[in-house]
Amino acid sequence: MCGITGVYSENEALTSKLAFFSLYSLQHRGQESAGIAVFGDYIHIHKGMGLVNDVFGDKKLSEMVGRIAVGHVRYSTTGESKIENAQPLLVKTKSGALAIAHNGNLVNYQTLRNQLENEGAVFITDSDTEVIAKLMAKELLTKEPEDALKRVSEQLRGSYTLVMALNDTLIGFRDSLGFKPLVIGEGEFGYIIASESCAIDAVGARIIREVRPGEAVFIKNGELEFVKIEDSSRKALCVFEYIYFARPDSVIDGISVYGVRHRIGEILARESPVDADIVSPVPDSGTTSAIGFSKESGIEYLEALIKNRYVGRTFILPHQSTRELSVKIKMNAVRKNVEGKRVVLIDDSIVRGTTSRKIVDMVRSAGAREVHFRVGSPPIISPCYFGIDMSTREELIASNRKVEEIRREINADSLAYLSLDGLIEAVGLEKGELCLACLTAEYPVDVSEAMECRRC
Amino acid sequence: MCGITGVYSENEALTSKLAFFSLYSLQHRGQESAGIAVFGDYIHIHKGMGLVNDVFGDKKLSEMVGRIAVGHVRYSTTGESKIENAQPLLVKTKSGALAIAHNGNLVNYQTLRNQLENEGAVFITDSDTEVIAKLMAKELLTKEPEDALKRVSEQLRGSYTLVMALNDTLIGFRDSLGFKPLVIGEGEFGYIIASESCAIDAVGARIIREVRPGEAVFIKNGELEFVKIEDSSRKALCVFEYIYFARPDSVIDGISVYGVRHRIGEILARESPVDADIVSPVPDSGTTSAIGFSKESGIEYLEALIKNRYVGRTFILPHQSTRELSVKIKMNAVRKNVEGKRVVLIDDSIVRGTTSRKIVDMVRSAGAREVHFRVGSPPIISPCYFGIDMSTREELIASNRKVEEIRREINADSLAYLSLDGLIEAVGLEKGELCLACLTAEYPVDVSEAMECRRC
Amino acid sequence: MCGITGVYSENEALTSKLAFFSLYSLQHRGQESAGIAVFGDYIHIHKGMGLVNDVFGDKKLSEMVGRIAVGHVRYSTTGESKIENAQPLLVKTKSGALAIAHNGNLVNYQTLRNQLENEGAVFITDSDTEVIAKLMAKELLTKEPEDALKRVSEQLRGSYTLVMALNDTLIGFRDSLGFKPLVIGEGEFGYIIASESCAIDAVGARIIREVRPGEAVFIKNGELEFVKIEDSSRKALCVFEYIYFARPDSVIDGISVYGVRHRIGEILARESPVDADIVSPVPDSGTTSAIGFSKESGIEYLEALIKNRYVGRTFILPHQSTRELSVKIKMNAVRKNVEGKRVVLIDDSIVRGTTSRKIVDMVRSAGAREVHFRVGSPPIISPCYFGIDMSTREELIASNRKVEEIRREINADSLAYLSLDGLIEAVGLEKGELCLACLTAEYPVDVSEAMECRRC
Amino acid sequence: MCGITGVYSENEALTSKLAFFSLYSLQHRGQESAGIAVFGDYIHIHKGMGLVNDVFGDKKLSEMVGRIAVGHVRYSTTGESKIENAQPLLVKTKSGALAIAHNGNLVNYQTLRNQLENEGAVFITDSDTEVIAKLMAKELLTKEPEDALKRVSEQLRGSYTLVMALNDTLIGFRDSLGFKPLVIGEGEFGYIIASESCAIDAVGARIIREVRPGEAVFIKNGELEFVKIEDSSRKALCVFEYIYFARPDSVIDGISVYGVRHRIGEILARESPVDADIVSPVPDSGTTSAIGFSKESGIEYLEALIKNRYVGRTFILPHQSTRELSVKIKMNAVRKNVEGKRVVLIDDSIVRGTTSRKIVDMVRSAGAREVHFRVGSPPIISPCYFGIDMSTREELIASNRKVEEIRREINADSLAYLSLDGLIEAVGLEKGELCLACLTAEYPVDVSEAMECRRC
Ligand SMILES: Nc1ncnc2c1ncn2[C@@H]1O[C@H](COP(=O)(O)OP(=O)(O)O)[C@@H](O)[C@H]1O
Ligand SMILES: Nc1ncnc2c1ncn2[C@@H]1O[C@H](COP(=O)(O)OP(=O)(O)O)[C@@H](O)[C@H]1O
Ligand SMILES: Nc1ncnc2c1ncn2[C@@H]1O[C@H](COP(=O)(O)OP(=O)(O)O)[C@@H](O)[C@H]1O
Ligand SMILES: Nc1ncnc2c1ncn2[C@@H]1O[C@H](COP(=O)(O)OP(=O)(O)O)[C@@H](O)[C@H]1O
Ligand code: SF4
Ligand code: SF4
Ligand code: SF4
Ligand code: SF4
Ligand SMILES: [Mg+2]
Ligand SMILES: [Mg+2]
Ligand SMILES: [Mg+2]
Ligand SMILES: [Mg+2]
Structure with missing residues (x-):
């Protein structure tokens, strides 16, 4: 991208x-x-x-x-x-x-x-x-x-x-x-x-x-x-522009990105409700959907996690024994907000799952009683050949695992993804106007050549 | 600092x-x-x-x-x-x-x-x-x-x-x-x-x-x-650590910064309620208080403004005729969220007022019907000699203006500051344990030498 | 080059x-x-x-x-x-x-x-x-x-x-x-x-x-x-490799560059002798020929000029009123060696003549009684189209001036160039084995296209 | 310095x-x-x-x-x-x-x-x-x-x-x-x-x-x-300013550096004559003295060595197996000038002797029949405590060796140093006006404190 x-x-x-x-x-x-x-x-x-x-x-x-x-x-x-x-x-x-x-x-x-x-x-x-x-x-x-x-x-x-x-x-x-x-x-x-x-x-x-x-x-x-x-x-606008890439204040093909993400949260709350004390984003990509989820569910919106604003792409992790600190360096839990609470975490998607696991553990060890994970998109099951560097199929946690297996891997008390229909509803375009290939493995053009020779 | x-x-x-x-x-x-x-x-x-x-x-x-x-x-x-x-x-x-x-x-x-x-x-x-x-x-x-x-x-x-x-x-x-x-x-x-x-x-x-x-x-x-x-x-912990400086996930002298800012929002909502459709932070410093304000007032929490995450201190504004773009470069309104709405904006404080004015105007021109401003601290009326570079007294918008005058200058439909008592309540320490000098002009030590020879 | x-x-x-x-x-x-x-x-x-x-x-x-x-x-x-x-x-x-x-x-x-x-x-x-x-x-x-x-x-x-x-x-x-x-x-x-x-x-x-x-x-x-x-x-080896470009310790097509330059000095001394007290190079390009000139003429070899070894191509001359210092910064006369003396200066060639003029003046104002200039090549009268950035024809001092005119421009008491035959003798190859185009205006290939569209 | x-x-x-x-x-x-x-x-x-x-x-x-x-x-x-x-x-x-x-x-x-x-x-x-x-x-x-x-x-x-x-x-x-x-x-x-x-x-x-x-x-x-x-x-002007440090075109305390070095060459030629075909400097420090030696001895002046002008202090020698190339990178012999010849090399001084050895070897392997070394100063036998980083006494090749031993170490056919009297004559000041400490071990001030704690 x-x-x-x-x-x-x-x-x-x-x-x-x-x-x-x-x-x-x-x-x-x-x-x-x-x-x-x-x-x-x-x-x-x-x-x-x-x-x-x-x-x-x-x-x-x-x-x-x-x-x-x-x-x-x-x-x-x-x-x-x-x-x-x-x-x-x-x-x-x-x-x-x-x-x-x-x-x-x-x-x-x-x-x-x-x-x-x-x-x-x-x-x-x-x-x-x-x-x-x-x-x-x-x-x-x-x-x-x-x-x-x-x-x-x-x-x-x-x-x-x-x-x-x-x-x-x-x-x-x-x-x-x-x-x-x-x-x-x-x-x-x-x-x-x-x-x-x-x-x-x-x-x-x-x-x-x-x-x-x-x-x-x-x-x-x-x-x-x-x-x-x-x-x-046929149109094939990348649905991940709405879900993740674009800035929330942008309007794409007439539709507000902020609006889509907010609706994603609302629909998630309806599709996969949960009994909890607070709903909190995984910042920044989960923020807008968490606000929508809170509104729809009535569960209090409170930030469980603060993300270091100075984290860049070139962040160095110099020392073997400090590598496990990596997530801590990028994010920190707000103990006061989660202690003794049942927390719903919202993120836009799960790719490999390793970061999600660390985040769940971090919130737990800050005292949360329960940690529920809600994802603002269906599982990513197939690679993108249109310019997005998602991992290869092998690395995609959802490419060969059931939701329950993934829940166990990320150590959440419950896990739910947005449905494909829910996503399409949130966006508000026809299915035929979107690329959904990484979610459905149905590519809008023949990608066989690219599949053989993976280069990005 | x-x-x-x-x-x-x-x-x-x-x-x-x-x-x-x-x-x-x-x-x-x-x-x-x-x-x-x-x-x-x-x-x-x-x-x-x-x-x-x-x-x-x-x-x-x-x-x-x-x-x-x-x-x-x-x-x-x-x-x-x-x-x-x-x-x-x-x-x-x-x-x-x-x-x-x-x-x-x-x-x-x-x-x-x-x-x-x-x-x-x-x-x-x-x-x-x-x-x-x-x-x-x-x-x-x-x-x-x-x-x-x-x-x-x-x-x-x-x-x-x-x-x-x-x-x-x-x-x-x-x-x-x-x-x-x-x-x-x-x-x-x-x-x-x-x-x-x-x-x-x-x-x-x-x-x-x-x-x-x-x-x-x-x-x-x-x-x-x-x-x-x-x-x-006597203790004189800088109250602005809670209001602005510290990271929300920090705990200072046993008190959660996030908690203080959330309570500031709640107290503000009680002290200066307003009839509105959404409450929105001036990011990032207003975020936590806006969440608290929303909770207390029941007004929907929705982001009116998105801040560019890559804005650094060294940002250049190369061209005379582009200088007025400065605030636009740092922040942008989410038209969909404010169009036709009565918006409450929350920020931690107002120093010179110029940025606040531009933000109010930006939200207005994105379609807001009314823009109400709520500030998470009392007016700053006096300089700090303890390591914080607030402006000189002449530049402080509140040093010689009534609230109504300031309201007019920043072009808001209404403006209210947190009371000093509200602030002390939100922090939860005794008044005698805090430095409040820039809000009260009562300095916990003799600053006469520093007043004469202003150097920071 | x-x-x-x-x-x-x-x-x-x-x-x-x-x-x-x-x-x-x-x-x-x-x-x-x-x-x-x-x-x-x-x-x-x-x-x-x-x-x-x-x-x-x-x-x-x-x-x-x-x-x-x-x-x-x-x-x-x-x-x-x-x-x-x-x-x-x-x-x-x-x-x-x-x-x-x-x-x-x-x-x-x-x-x-x-x-x-x-x-x-x-x-x-x-x-x-x-x-x-x-x-x-x-x-x-x-x-x-x-x-x-x-x-x-x-x-x-x-x-x-x-x-x-x-x-x-x-x-x-x-x-x-x-x-x-x-x-x-x-x-x-x-x-x-x-x-x-x-x-x-x-x-x-x-x-x-x-x-x-x-x-x-x-x-x-x-x-x-x-x-x-x-x-x-036909061969057309660039004669300026011997005269100027190559390092003196190199051997090109079997012939020592040092040897050629030394012989150039000897032949110059025979072709254009002069009554003088010392012979001195314009460093560094004149050094070897000056040694040869001294040997052949019997005139004492003594350095009239010392070149700053740290002068690079990127030398800056920051100030208008300091620009005339430029040659002084690069070279300095040794007063003791030239005071009251008749000096022969040897350089490899003269392109625009401006530097030569400044050097002659410098030696004079350090006390030399007479300054004679001897050049280790015939006059450069035509541009090179084979990769050497000599000036355009207009800038070449010799392209439209007699030797006597040039002498006057560079302010020397006498001026002599090496003859073409002398150069060929010094090199020791046949005339037909060399490119001599910038000295003769006879190009070994058709350069009409390059002449029209000067680009290097 | x-x-x-x-x-x-x-x-x-x-x-x-x-x-x-x-x-x-x-x-x-x-x-x-x-x-x-x-x-x-x-x-x-x-x-x-x-x-x-x-x-x-x-x-x-x-x-x-x-x-x-x-x-x-x-x-x-x-x-x-x-x-x-x-x-x-x-x-x-x-x-x-x-x-x-x-x-x-x-x-x-x-x-x-x-x-x-x-x-x-x-x-x-x-x-x-x-x-x-x-x-x-x-x-x-x-x-x-x-x-x-x-x-x-x-x-x-x-x-x-x-x-x-x-x-x-x-x-x-x-x-x-x-x-x-x-x-x-x-x-x-x-x-x-x-x-x-x-x-x-x-x-x-x-x-x-x-x-x-x-x-x-x-x-x-x-x-x-x-x-x-x-x-x-008493005056104690560092004699090495004349011998080595200063630029040849400088005049120090009224005496031309070029003149001193030229006289050093002349006196060397008288003190330690040698039967040879050419006299050549170790560039650049030997140049002026070699010219003087040539003049006095009547032996032809010809450069045996060309020094790369771009060698800087920060030169890197990246590879173990390339380290022995170091001198070759800095200097190269002109085979044509030395082949079959008896060569006198002139340098200003010898510190550790390792470079001199490599230079002698280089000239020999370029075909010289004999290589004689003449040094424009007496042996350096004692450290300088006045700002010059000569090696410690242990590293000074002359601190504990006879001239004949040094000759063998640097592999020369003959070796001679300038006498102390010859040096003083060349400079033209009284002995009591010069610092000669590194040559005589007699320091003009008490250096006992500096001797103990060597720091420069
Ligand atoms: N200025 C901004 N304000 C809020 N969100 C932004 C801004 N710029 C980009 N984003 C959103 O941030 C998200 C990516 O950030 P984040 O989740 O923190 O990083 P990561 O890519 O590591 O998950 C995207 O969803 C993007 O839409
Ligand atoms: N990682 C973080 N997440 C959220 N807020 C932060 C973070 N780091 C600092 N802050 C808060 O950001 C505020 C300052 O940011 P902001 O208001 O955007 O800038 P400005 O100083 O221009 O007003 C402070 O209140 C500070 O507590
Ligand atoms: N290491 C070297 N020692 C002696 N001469 C050199 C060396 N390297 C290049 N040269 C010669 O130096 C000359 C160019 O230097 P110089 O005359 O000082 O500069 P400019 O190009 O300004 O006239 C060329 O003749 C070149 O052959
Ligand atoms: N511009 C110059 N022209 C000629 N000699 C110079 C110049 N600048 C410095 N020197 C002399 O160069 C000598 C040092 O250079 P050189 O012998 O090449 O290096 P090293 O220090 O490695 O022996 C000193 O004797 C110094 O006086
Ligand atoms: S495959 Fe996925 S990421 Fe790639 S263009 Fe299609 S929707 Fe976007
Ligand atoms: S004067 Fe204000 S900013 Fe300065 S230390 Fe006191 S409370 Fe903090
Ligand atoms: S024109 Fe002159 S410089 Fe160019 S290649 Fe021929 S001889 Fe060399
Ligand atoms: S000891 Fe030698 S180098 Fe040091 S100041 Fe005296 S003469 Fe110069
Ligand atoms: Mg993210
Ligand atoms: Mg702010
Ligand atoms: Mg030159
Ligand atoms: Mg040297």
């Missing part, structure tokens, strides 16, 4: 700064690296490892002057994290300069790369973004941008939401299944494209509308134009 | 790591710089600007081997932030090596510095910690550590909670008014001293007890000894 | 270190950036801005394990210096991984790039090395490495000495005119390829022989094989 | 830049760290590890505005190199701010430190400069700067050349034996004080005169005043 953005502004000194603010508010979508390309009289590109605010300073942003900016924050999916993987990817083609920021994952990457290599292409990176760049360059030789994009998208399979700068044009594009969100805003400064609406808010703009599955938006000379690129018979 | 810690462990490779974890959990007490000194066969010291996790890596910690560690995180009080101000301060004296971590502020600093300079002392820093170090060194020439500490503390006036390493002894000490907290824990590894109990929890230790005002604890050869250093007729 | 190297060693831990030492001794060929790629079980690549010793540390080198290493130091030719331009360039192709280090400049770059772009290729860099990489990848689709290299070299025009790693093979190659040198050595560890023989000495190996113009060397499975790739009817 | 400087200029923006240029030209006196303090409306100080040009950039220098600057480059004497040791040392005293840059070493450091500690002083560093700072502060309480400096200098024993800023006064001071040089210059900008005259040249100023032993210079309000501080019955 990554965050992508594009800005068009005729106030050329402002463009890079707006891209910066946009990425800043999309930071939760990726903390490994950040990058911005600006197209003006010159082409500027700057990328670095770490948070947006560490990579970009005032001086750097002031140098990056131009009408169009493309930005990206990257989520580290695989082990090694390298600057080579940072985006946007900037290439120079016969048809001009092209910068691409990509959110998603191609499931036919290897086939496409083989084809291109067979034609003599050389690859600098191992990313599917470079495949997209090369296909675009090839089609642009003979076609206008729109037609080139059409021809390229016919060849791509999987999840590929893109923001691109092509010479003087800013392009946003969402694959025909619309796995990953993309939204457009308008402000005094011009236009903004972003993964989530919180970025539109952050720059003081207002939402125009979402880019639709299979649709592109072209912004050029101050004009914005929507173009249908691919037919889209 | 700073965070301080000390660790004693005969597992010499573990000591620095435990100090690291302790500081990590005290990070909210200071983000400007971090430092650890370890006394073993060699004396190691490492300090740097930024977060604990940025300053210390595995390699550095592994080199720092010894039985005793002293650690410090620093809060930037004044404009310029420099590595020279980072602590612990390590000095070499006739009587050996001395490392000092200090939380607080002397109100007779200038007098003491003058005295020392008159005796020919030279100063490398501008910190009152160097004054303490020099006084200690002088007294240690002729006295045992205990007596030296007694003689030094007689000369100091103000707030001076200390953790020190003196050769093979770890010392914790709290001034006779006990402005700043200090607590001792015991684990399998040995002993830990820290500003807050959350650090004791973080290293898997259990609380022994608080260090009492005027008391010192000496840890040497695995033995822990409490020694009364100064008589303490 | 750049320095390139390749190492083959079955002692896999040693390979990267030998490449490091080799680059270290080629540092004078480029100080802008340094890079090494190692092919082993994994492919490692590391590049950075600055000196070899700054870019590579022990830790990094220890991680880079494999049989084959390719290294590069880059000379900043154009204004902006960026990490993107650092070499080796590593690409992944249908036929495997390919790392290229290139010394030289293509004069038909734009044509080749256009051709490739017309086929849909996208470019990440602006370097001609990427063109070579793409051509290689294309030919490798259908051909064995040797034949691919043949086919590629047919298409390249200009100067292109290469060291490449292609999967398990290390390749050295010199263009058919042999502009830039390349020499092979053998040691206990295996084989080494390098721009200059000083690198062979540095790793304790012995010279096998030079790679001949149009020849390639393939090293694989411990076997070394020379292969003729292109016919080479 | 270190380099120190001071600048006084009423062009306040220029002061720091002049100090920078001065240090830049004193870089050979210390490469470990660099620092500058500027006294203006504010006091600025900046220090860092590494070369002057790495520590100071344009931005930093532009911020440092004021009339007075004090600068320092530090030579790493002892193992650990730390920023804490960087100078100038800035302290704040009753009498104002004091910045000190110190070149030298106290031989009664421990006694003075004990005295100060007994009075309760605490020490932040382990440097004798802090002792000087504290003594100055103490005396300044009751005395004017002149008298304070007198009283302090009475207490100091050893080598202590100082440049200090005290509020609005710039002070230069040389101990009564004048171990280390200090010279004053005047330019349009104002005044400059520096260790060597090459720094005066570098800023375009002219030499006024040396500071005399026991003398101080005070510069204030644009007025310069010389003051006799200590009686100086």
